[in-house]
Amino acid sequence: MSIPTQALSNAYRLMKTIREFEERVNAEIMNGQIPGFTHLYTGQEANAVGVCAHLDTGDTIISTHRGHGHCIAKGAEVSGMMKELFGSSEGLCKGKGGSMHVADIDKGILGANGIVAGGPPISVGSALAAKIRKNGKVAVSFSGDGSVNQGTCFEAMNMAVVLQAPAVFVIENNYYSEHTNISYAVGCDDLKARTEAFGFPVFVADGADFFAVHEAAGKAIAHARAGNGPAGVFAEQGRYHGHFVGDPQHYRGEGELDDLRENHCCLKNFRARMVETGEVGNDVLDAIDAEVMAEIEQAVVDAKAAARPTPEQVTQDVYINYGAGA
Amino acid sequence: MSQKTMRDAINEALHQAMEQDESVFVIGEDVAGCQGSAGEVGSVGGVFGVTTGIYNRWPDRCIDTPISESAIVGAAAGAALVGMRPVAEIMFADFIGVCMDQIVNQMAKFRYMFGGKSRCPAVIRFSAGGGFSAAGQHSQAMYQVMTSFPGIKVVVPSNAYDAKGLLLSAIADDDPVLFFEPKVLYQEACEVPDEMYTIPFGEAAFVREGDDVTVVAFGQMVPKAAAAIDELAAEGISCDLIDPRTTSPLDENAILESVEATGRLVVVDEAPPRCGLTADIAGLAADRAFASLKGPIKQVCAPHSPTPFSPELEAAYLPDIPKIKAAIKATMA
Ligand SMILES: Cc1ncc(C[n+]2csc(CCOP(=O)(O)OP(=O)(O)O)c2C)c(N)n1
Ligand SMILES: [Mg+2]
Numbered sequence: 001m002s003i004p005t006q007a008l009s010n011a012y013r014l015m016k017t018i019r020e021f022e023e024r025v026n027a028e029i030m031n032g033q034i035p036g037f038t039h040l041y042t043g044q045e046a047n048a049v050g051v052c053a054h055l056d057t058g059d060t061i062i063s064t065h066r067g068h069g070h071c072i073a074k075g076a077e078v079s080g081m082m083k084e085l086f087g088s089s090e091g092l093c094k095g096k097g098g099s100m101h102v103a104d105i106d107k108g109i110l111g112a113n114g115i116v117a118g119g120p121p122i123s124v125g126s127a128l129a130a131k132i133r134k135n136g137k138v139a140v141s142f143s144g145d146g147s148v149n150q151g152t153c154f155e156a157m158n159m160a161v162v163l164q165a166p167a168v169f170v171i172e173n174n175y176y177s178e179h180t181n182i183s184y185a186v187g188c189d190d191l192k193a194r195t196e197a198f199g200f201p202v203f204v205a206d207g208a209d210f211f212a213v214h215e216a217a218g219k220a221i222a223h224a225r226a227g228n229g230p231a232g233v234f235a236e237q238g239r240y241h242g243h244f245v246g247d248p249q250h251y252r253g254e255g256e257l258d259d260l261r262e263n264h265c266c267l268k269n270f271r272a273r274m275v276e277t278g279e280v281g282n283d284v285l286d287a288i289d290a291e292v293m294a295e296i297e298q299a300v301v302d303a304k305a306a307a308r309p310t311p312e313q314v315t316q317d318v319y320i321n322y323g324a325g326a
Numbered sequence: 327m328s329q330k331t332m333r334d335a336i337n338e339a340l341h342q343a344m345e346q347d348e349s350v351f352v353i354g355e356d357v358a359g360c361q362g363s364a365g366e367v368g369s370v371g372g373v374f375g376v377t378t379g380i381y382n383r384w385p386d387r388c389i390d391t392p393i394s395e396s397a398i399v400g401a402a403a404g405a406a407l408v409g410m411r412p413v414a415e416i417m418f419a420d421f422i423g424v425c426m427d428q429i430v431n432q433m434a435k436f437r438y439m440f441g442g443k444s445r446c447p448a449v450i451r452f453s454a455g456g457g458f459s460a461a462g463q464h465s466q467a468m469y470q471v472m473t474s475f476p477g478i479k480v481v482v483p484s485n486a487y488d489a490k491g492l493l494l495s496a497i498a499d500d501d502p503v504l505f506f507e508p509k510v511l512y513q514e515a516c517e518v519p520d521e522m523y524t525i526p527f528g529e530a531a532f533v534r535e536g537d538d539v540t541v542v543a544f545g546q547m548v549p550k551a552a553a554a555i556d557e558l559a560a561e562g563i564s565c566d567l568i569d570p571r572t573t574s575p576l577d578e579n580a581i582l583e584s585v586e587a588t589g590r591l592v593v594v595d596e597a598p599p600r601c602g603l604t605a606d607i608a609g610l611a612a613d614r615a616f617a618s619l620k621g622p623i624k625q626v627c628a629p630h631s632p633t634p635f636s637p638e639l640e641a642a643y644l645p646d647i648p649k650i651k652a653a654i655k656a657t658m659a
Contacts, residue, residue, distance in 0.1 A: 035459035035637050087459070087636035098461045098635030114463035115424065116393045149392035150424070176363070177393055178355065179370045184362030185392040253364030309634075311642035318631040322599055 003053075003214065009280050009288060011053055011210055012270055015045040016292045018069040019267060021078060022241075024296050025068070025085060025099075029245045033304070034085050038099040041069030043208075043240035046266035047172050048073035050205070050213025051140060051233060054221045060108040060126040061140045062119035065100050066239075067112025070142050075107045082299040088306035095309045096317070116177075117143060117150030120169065124156045127165035127230070138166045138224045146177020148195070149185055157230070161199040166224035169232045170217070171195065172207065174239045179251050192234050200230040207237025208264040211273065237264060330518040332511050335486035336376050336451075339493040340413065342522045344384055347411060350497060351387035352380050354398060354415030354451075361390045373417055374453055374512055395425035399450060403433035403502070406448035411497055418460075419452035419468035419506055433502040434477030445500040449493070454482075455546050455596055456633050456644050457510035465633035465640075467545065467597040469506040473573040474601070479503045479527055480574040484548035486516050488571055491525030498524065508546035528575035536564030539654050540584040542607050543569060543594040547626075547645060551594050554650035565592075565654060573603060578610060585611045589620035590657040596644055598630045624653040 003011075022042040028034045041048070044066075052061065052073035063070040071081060076092065084091030085099050092104055103111035110126065113119045123141035130137035143153055148171055160167040171191065175182050188194050195202050201223060203216035213235055220231035238260045242249045249257075274280045315321050330338065343350045358381035359370020368385070371378030381388035391398050395416055402414040416422070422429065429450070436444045456465040473480045479501055483489035489507065496503040533548060534541075534555050543551035548569045555565045566584045570577055585591050591611050593604040604625035611623055626645045634640055 036635060037458070037460055037464065087638070089636070093635075095636035095639060096461075096632075096634050098459065100463065101461055101635070114461065115421070118463075146393045149394050151394065151396050152424070178373065179359040179363070179365075180356060180390060180392075181360075181362030184390065187392075249365075250369040251360040251363035251365035256364070309636050309639050311639070314634055314639050314643050315629050315631050320630060322630045 005279055007053065009284060011049050012280070012285060013288045013292060014049045014073050015210065015266055015270065016289060017078060017295065018045040018048065018072050020292050020296045021068060021072060021081070024300060026241060026245055028300065035087055036098045036100070038085070038245050039066040039243065040239065040241040040245065041066050043260055043264070044172060044174060044237050045069055046210040046213050047170065047207045047235045047237060050210050051170055051217040053214055054218055055108070055138070055140065057108050058135065058137045059140065060110050060123070060137070061142065062110040062123045062126070063112040063142050064119060064144060064147065065112065065114055065116070066144070067102055068099070071102045071104070071109050071112065074109050076102065076104050076109055078295060079299045079302050082303040083306045086303040086306065087309070088303060089309035089313060090306040094313065117147040117153040119143070120153050120156035124160045124163070124165055124167050127160060127167035128163055131163070131165050136225055138168055138221055140168045140170055142170045142172060144177060145171065145173040145175065145182040145191070146180070146185055148191065157195065157198040160230040164229040166227070167230040168220050168224050169195070169230065171232060171234045173234065173236045176243065176251060178243045181251065195232050195234065200232060202232035202234050205233065205235045207235035208266050209269050210266055327517055327519050329515045330486050331513050331515045332483070332486040332489050332507065333374065333376055333513065335490040335518045336493055336507065337378055338518070339490045340377060340380055341383070343494060343497045344380060344387060346522070349409060350411045350413065351389060352377055352413050352415065353389040353391060353402060355391055355393055355417055357381070357415050358388050358390045372415055374509065376451070376507070377415065395421050396428050399425040399428040400432065402448040402450060403428060403446060406446045406502070407436060407444060411447045413449045413451060413497060416450060416452045418464050419454035420463050420466045422452070422468050422472070429472070429478065429504070430475050434475050437501065438477055446502045447500045449496045449503045449505055451505045451507060453509040454506040455508045455510065456640060457546065459635055459637050459640055461635035462632035467506070467595070469504070469545070469573055470595065470597045470602040472504050473603065473606070477502070478574070479572065481505045481527070481572050482545040483507065483571065484511065484545055484569050486514065486518050488525060488531065490518055491523050492571060494522055495524040495527060499527070506545065510546050514549070525571065527572045528577050529571070530577035530580035531569045531571055532566060533569050534565055534567035536566050538563050538588055539565045539590040539592060539657055540581070540588045541565050541567045541592045541594065541654065542581055543567065544573065544603055545596065547594040547596055550645065550647055551650050554647045554654065557647065558651055558654060563654065563658070581607060581610060582615050585615040586618040589618050591619070591623045592626060592650070592653045592657055593623070594626040594645055594650055596628055598628045599625060600630060602627060621657040621659070624657050626650050626653045
């Protein structure tokens, strides 16, 4: 599948944006600027971008606790996200949700999610709506290698098949769920086969390779869009940071992180491919890098200057208020 | 006897229970940690470090699981039904949302529905409550919800000493016990005996004694209420501070006797108001000590909203010392 040049440079820009967003968020957490629990997507950028490249705003995604990358890839405003992480009332969710709950419904981003495997059932609902409306839309849910062991994930997969809903299950294997390796937590040897046993095709990709993910996701999404029921994508790629910021990462092998950064980097892979094909020049990519860095810097400046929430906002956006406690 | 944090006190109780009784085992996500990885299995000890060292001594009885809360609680319930004494860890109390059926419809009902013929000596431990900017799905107290179900016992320690004694009681108990550990208190230390001891369920602690107002507080609100009361002492107001320690069974007599003596009641909890513990205790006093009341009962609790993320919002959301002081004064106005 050939990808237009504009789409290529856009994909690179999104991956770079995610990378730099996450690295900056990491630094700001270390500085004590960002509260709460934050899980970084660094290293896995090609998964989100390769999948979301096939989606338009009418399609939906639902994400996980490691959600920044998915949201950016689906078009969330970087500045609004940064403000949200800083807890500003100008954030995408008015400072009510933070990192684990970034959402932008108008853009089809049904939210990051703090409950492991909270997303897939909701995504089936979005897919069902598309089926009833016959509008050709699809609903994508992202799940980690740990998330797929939750009953809600099994239920969603089976029901999507039963209902023939255009749900796309993207499984991101980064080898760990918190501190536990997939070889322990997934009982069978072949997670792809286990997933396919539900009754839908799963397309495998190297998660460090945008083009591989793009191709696999393209097949899965086309399958669902065409009315053939659900489909899956299975992408493998390690995360560069700990489970959460501050994780001592006892589970890592010697040299594992160096190898990941050195030999499994979607940005490097993308650049290497462009050198081969000549589709997008290095100068263009360098210019994108500079623009992204400036955008992230500006987002942080804006987030630090943004309005802080005030106490009366606590009870806004709840349906009912009661006197006690307020 | 030495100073121990609540984390260490709970950890010590687990070690001692494991040592004493081979039917005790620990099960949950990353309670050992690093399974299947290049790292050293057992080097995590739970995300809050509460099960540290258990795997290293009893690798067969410290069991890591996939992320499957329903199966974890169900497995604990099933093992308990056949005579084991599991201590399951659910990382955050909010995840009760995932395993509610196994708690509420299964383990809570066995003894009654089976005509009293079964025992289910399972303990489920949870980190609970707000204070970490962890937002709507990682900050809930949840114990107030679980208190409403017959068939389970509910424990909410407010300090390291109580946590150890209550956990040892929980493990020895023949009925299912939900054990809620306020996560902001894990690092708080007090004197804790080295040896094993138990604290009976349904016996409240009097944290402060006074004449003017009865204050009942739960979990992380106990130290806040104590601080508020100490500040008010300077103004000549003296309060009983009652920490029920177990919300089910509840030491109704301690509360009622205190209210009969003071004639005034403030109830403090971090959960929202509706169908919660503040309303529950207020109802108890209104029903059974009405004649003694000299002023309105005051509830200090979170507002009716999910827990917000932003630190400023969470600070406004959770009850604090000024709010508790104001409520105490309001009962005297
Ligand atoms: C129901 C539930 N159980 C446990 C957790 C705690 N938790 C958060 S992320 C996580 C690991 C998830 O692993 P995986 O699905 O592989 O995603 P990854 O973190 O690797 O992206 C766990 C156990 C949670 N948030 N929700
Ligand atoms: Mg994972």
